[in-house]
Amino acid sequence: MTDFILYSIKSGLCLAIFYGFYQLVLVKDTHVKRNRFYLLTALMFSFILPLINFTFDHEQLAKAHQFVWEFENSFEDQLQIAEPNLREGFRFDSRFLICILYALGVVTILGRVILSLVSIFKIIQANEIKREGDLNLVFIEQTHSPYSFFNYVFLNPSILSKTENKQILLHESIHSKQLHSIDLLAVELVKAFFWFNPIVYLLKNALVEVHEYCADQACVVDDTNKIDYQQCLFQYVESKMNSNLTSAFKSSLILKRIKMIKKSNTSVWAHFKLILILPVLLISMLSFDYSETKSVNMENKTIPAGHDLKLPIKASVGVRITSPYGERMHPIKKKMLFHKGIDISAHQGTPIYAIADGQVHLLETNYVEGKAYGRYIIIQHDGGLASLYSQMSRYNVKLGEKVKKGDVIGYVGSSGISTGPHLHLEIKKNGENVNxxxxxxxxSLKMK
Known part of the structure; x- marks a missing residue:
């Protein structure tokens, strides 16, 4: 779910860049076919570009810093703890609510698309159809403005003069030949899955405008024809379109369409404006997914063996190692098992110190008293090193907090499965448990 949200943000930003460029640079040009191609390409690229990975990884650094604590192979499995879902019980998850809301939006939009299609096919079946060239004329009684869906044109012949009928059929035939219905269906499907993105709606409106400009441009051949055609447009100012999936001789764009008809043709050199978006697009692409990790001299970052880290507990009376790293007799199971850490017995409440500088990578809040690790902390250090401190009685740090070597991070306890207060310490180097x-x-600590 997180990946989808991130992808949606990236695609939304990309679409906003494309749409903003269209409104600032291209929208007033009379190259309407180019604008249609641009909008469709922008829609496609906006959902493809975020999927392209421009990350360059260096294995050496990746291994050192992409640390994951594998609990399935850790000491926790040896303790035969209860299943997490049984010990945690039901907890409200906001991600579940987000998924439900998203699904409702998708179902609602797709439902509207299906209902629109069903409505169109019902109208086709319920009315007289006449074949004229490549068009199927569907004669309806409603006073809607004429509209088309693929090669079907819906109109009321009783309210049209012979001249108007000819101009409208020519207009709608352009919608049919240029397959504008496919554009609208595609945008509606995109809108269904990205219904929360307002730019999708704006782009659809821009695409509908371009469709009308394309049809108008093909219908107007000379100045005399322009006047007649504009008069025909004014006849339908009060009419309404039938469906979001149809291309209509619609009224809401009348003024814009008339201005576009009157406008002088844009110079062919205006096509070169498209070059301007290339640097903007390149920067956007790189900012989405590009990341370059520099090679690191691991010899300088590696913490060598030789006792360079701080004791997690100060040596004092009662502090001793009760279980070393390696094969040992399990205190509960009473059989030989491999122990991936060191157990240090101490009095309840004894301070626990960070063995090196680092950042709190994990702080367990869903522990079960008397089970497994109990309260535990994982700290990420430089050089691919990480340390785990468990069985704590309480914490003295927060998740994500940066700590210094020797900082008190918590206190000794027996919050997990144990035979008494102690600290269980594990260290991993490049993802592998080490002694x-x-x-x-x-x-300085006595052995048991």
């Missing part, structure tokens, strides 16, 4: 004793000097 904490290779990095920390535990010589």
């Amino acid at each position: 904490p004793a290779d990095f920390i000097d535990f010589s």
Whole structure:
């Protein structure tokens, strides 16, 4: 769901760039066929470009910094804890609500499209149809302005003069030949799945305008014809279009259409305006998905063995190592199992320190008292190093907080499965468990 939201944001920004360029640079040109192609291409590219990956990865750095703690292979599995969904119970998830709202929007828009199609086919079946050239004329009794859907033209011949009928049929035939209905269906489907994006609606309105300009341009051949055609347009100022899926001889665009008819033809050099969008588009593409990671000299970043990290608990009376890293007798199961960390026994409430500078990567809030790790923290360090501190009685840091070596991050407890208060410490290097004793000097702590 997060990926889809991110994709929707990227595609929306891309579509906004395309649409803004159209309104600022192209909308007033008389090259209407080019504008139609531009709008359709903009719609297609806006949903393709965010899918293109411009990321350049360097394996060496990726391994060091893309750290994931694999719990399925960790100490937690050895404790035979209850299933997470049983111990957590039901929790309200806002993502579920977002999914429901999104699905309702999709179903609503698709439902309207289906109902519009059904309505059109019912009108076709219920009325007289006459074949004229490549068009099927559907004679209706309603006083709607004439409209078309593919090669079907819907009109009321009783309210049209012979001249008007000829001009309207020519107009609607252009819609049919240029397949404007396919454009409208495609936009409606896009709108169904991206109904929350206002730019989609604006682009559809712009596309409908261009459709009308294309048809008008083909109908007007000379100055005399322009006058007659404009008069014909004014006859339908009060009429309404039948459906969002049809191309209509509609009234809401009358003034814009007349201005476009009167306008002098734009110079052919205006096509070169399209070049202006290339740098804008390139910047947008790179800002969406481009990221370059520089090579890192891992020798300088690696923390070598040799006890360079701080003890997580200060040496004092009662502090001792009760279970080392490696094969050991499990205190609960009473059989030999591999222990991926070190257990340090201490009094309840003893401070726990960060072994190195880093950032709190995970802070468990859904723990179950007496189960598994209990309260635990994972801190991400430089050099592909990460540390886990579990069995805490309480936290002293927040998720995402940056900590310094030696900062108190929490306090010893027995919040998970245990035989007494202690700290369970694990360290991972480049995603693999390592012996904490290779990095920390535990010589000051007594062994059990």
